[in-house]
Amino acid sequence: MARDFTRRQLLLGAGAVSGLAVVGASRADESAVDLARPVARSTGWPDADAWQDLNQRVSGRLIQPVSPLRSCSLDASSAECGTALEAMKNPFFIEDQAGATQSTGWMDAWQGAVSPYAVQADTAEDIAAAVNFARKHDIRLVVKGAGHDYLGRNTAPDSLLVWTHRMRNINVHEAFVPAGTPNGTVGVTALSVGAGTRWLEAYAAATDAGLYVQGGGCTSVGTSGGFIQGGGFGSFSKAFGTGSGGVLEFEVVTADGEVRVVNQHQDPDLFWALRGGGGSTFGIVARTTVLAHPIPNTMGLVSGTIIAKNDTAYEDVVGAVVAFYPVALDNPSWGEQIRFRPDNTVEFALTFLDLDRAGAEATFAPLLEPLRAQSDRFDVDVSFMEIPFERLWDVTWWQENDPDFITLDPRPNQPDNQYWWSGNQGEVAAYWFAYESRWVPTSMLVDRPADATRMLVDASKLRNLTFQINKGLSGQSAESRERDRGTPLHPTAFDAAALILLGAAEQYVYPGVTGHEPDRAKGVRERDEVAAAMSILRDALPGQGAYANEASYFTEDWKNEFWGPNYQRLLAIKRRVDPTNLFRVHHGVGSDE
């Protein structure tokens, strides 16, 4: 993961961030909490005795979050505010705050809010107490784990927050057998993780046991929330499939306050819905058990650029990549992304798996050699790197081999191995102007390469495009395909060469903080650029889905674009398990009922 490797660095043409709400401290500070406005949905805000009762039921784990930027709304020039603004650049600091979210807002869509109360859950029973309380008093319930949601579905004003951050216990199983499985079933290697666990922690535990679990690319994304309940793709998803497809069992608290263990044998419908139907929709997951694979031997990175020296050369190189993908990259070895940029540049930030460096170079030779031979038209600067897979999540390896590739949590008293890919910095405290995605079928690249090339050239002239191949399941391994077919993922993902992503954001800006406000003019300009590029993609890709976790807040045809023909079955399950719509999130299943 070289600096450029990780995901959407380039999505952030700008950067910016967010919302008033942002961060909160994790312990009570009643004087700082504005309880004047909270209103229940219909019956009135609970009185102090009711809150006290809830606090007892959760063994004192009811807290009143405070915005970490509170000092900034009082005096943006104060030293305290300066410290808080600096702290907001650290994704793990943000995760430690009950009131904070990684994305802090979205222009004209949502803005972060600090819940007046939060249950800092340690157990499924704590979660159940919060669910029962919210149902009884008819108050808005929100759930937050790692807080990475783009669409603001982890934050709401006047709400009770269930915060799962402390639930980070991990168990490695040599032979896991889901509850209710017929006698004699052979167990499989697996990892059970508490709802607040981040992928970095799961990867480290799996590696220690000689295993690998399929999670996300970003080290700080949560294992059990929106990622795994919304599909979830990682660098090696063409080999191991989606996060959802790997789930063996959930412990989940449903809207009736029951703690249930669901899997293929116990409520298989709810199990199916939880594996891709969206976070905060069917219940609150307390624990997730995922299939663990034997650890691969090696992985590697292809990074660098091909700069075309004029528009015609750019069209030629895009056309060459379109032809290259189906023959070279459409298989389980390859992952991550190719970026097409308005400055006539094609950038590689790809991973390869169980292929040595020489093998990866040989794969790329038919693409790169002819371009290198035309130095009057192309500058080719592409490099290859091989990494022992067991060192992939080892901070020491990175410090010794490529220290700039990672950023270590600079705070004192943090785990030694707590870091993020430097390339992910661009999404920390991001205030979004736009975000879009679309799956592009491999058949288009094979059957209509000229159309595919035209689409990519025209759209990328307006805005950076990320062509993320690990989020297209075409070419995936047969075993992972079988697992993923048992989830509600949009059918077009299975034939997709890639998910095309584009967006715009501004970082470290906060509405209401003088001198640090989002730049609205820039936001409008960039949003319009994204819209223009997206309209080219939409026209060229009729009927293709969008990844629900990485889609526009303003998607109109969201049921169809996120779940296609699976929506009606999801809706029927939603009506059964949550008849009063206690769990309601923006563009979630049943949210319009």
Ligand SMILES: Cc1cc2nc3c(=O)[nH]c(=O)nc-3n(C[C@H](O)[C@H](O)[C@H](O)COP(=O)(O)OP(=O)(O)OC[C@H]3O[C@@H](n4cnc5c(N)ncnc54)[C@H](O)[C@@H]3O)c2cc1C
């Ligand atoms: C920096 C960054 C990197 C990312 N990298 C990837 C990636 O590599 N691959 C990929 O597929 N996606 C990626 N995403 C997108 C990510 O999958 C979604 O943002 C996802 O919603 C994050 O889930 P979370 O649990 O971390 O966040 P949260 O904001 O905590 O939760 C997201 C949603 O799930 C709900 N939720 C949280 N916990 C629970 C629970 N225990 N039970 C029920 N509902 C719950 C929340 O209410 C919210 O609606 C990334 C996002 C960011 C910001």
